[in-house]
Amino acid sequence: MAANRSLGRDIVIYLATDPTVSIGGAFTNPTFTKTTFLDTLDVLITHDLPLRVYKINDGRVRIQRTQDPLLPGAYEVESDGHMEVIDAPYYKRTSSTTSSLSPSGRVRSFPAAVRNRDRRCVITGLALTQRELLLQRWTGYDAAHIFPVALESMFHNYNFGELVVLDDRDGSVNSPQNGLLLRKDVHGLFDQYEISINPNDDYRIVCFLDDSLGLAGRQLDTICRDIEHPHHVNDNIIFWHFQQAVLANMRKAGEPVFDEDIPPGSDTMNAILSGPAPAERMEFELSSRLGDVMRAQGSL
Secondary structure: OOEOOOOOOOEEEEEOOEEEEEEEEEOOOOOOEHHHHHHHHHHHEEEOOOEEEEEOOOOOOEOOOOOOEOOOEEEEEEEOOOEEEOOOOOOOOOOOHHHHOOOOHHHHHHHHHHHHHHOEOOOOOOEOOHHHHHHOOOOOEEEEEOOOHHHHHHHHHOOHHHOOOOOOOOOHHHOHHHEEEEEHHHHHHHHOOOEEEEOOOOOEEEEOOOOOOOOOOOEOOHHHOOOOOOOOOOHHHHHHHHHHHHHHHHEOOOOOEOOOOOOOOOOHHHHHHOOOOHHHHHHHHHHHHHHHHHHHHHOO
């Protein structure tokens, strides 16, 4: 069964052009600031002139870009120009752990490069000890793709391939500039778009659901975004992930959170087909697994 991202929302959003129908919402937390809210609205709403946002029944006080926490309530968005909810596609994804550790020689260089650059979880800041580095013991960490491997063809559609430095053995989606070293539990949240990074707000971590790990408001570690490093993470790719997280969590009722904890020996196909959006998820699963096989064959 998939989780419903909209349950318990305490922020509701309306357009002034149709104030009776909610276009989506969000959850407050002490680090979900007014700046964060305005940045998410710039993703959620297409507009040709600036947006103005007001808290309904609060004296028409305009929301300004500050680091003050956003208060629960209903908010109305208006503009002097055209505005509407964005119809950009949301791309479902599953954990990228398996793809990152594909037997393909070309893909194996991806985690090596990301580990060598980061040497810590770049969201929590938890660094490996000297002994762990000496032993190359990465047990609690994953080299996570920001843009998923299963959507490799779309990586080129976004022209991201032109923005990254490539290893001779890798496809562009496996550039370390499309990767972050994350603690395994953080990686799961990142792949499900429960957390993301806003590069337009000092690389702050945004938590869209419950912040049980205390990640919201932290900043992405500078070690992975040092522009002097040839493999520094790419801001455009990070922002793509942030956009997807906004669509997943805030547009209308949000997108389902898939349960990936399918026990060994279970009927995986039945679990997928009995869940939400079965056709789309099955297509994604097959694309992901076929992509791994093709990459492995390409390295022979």
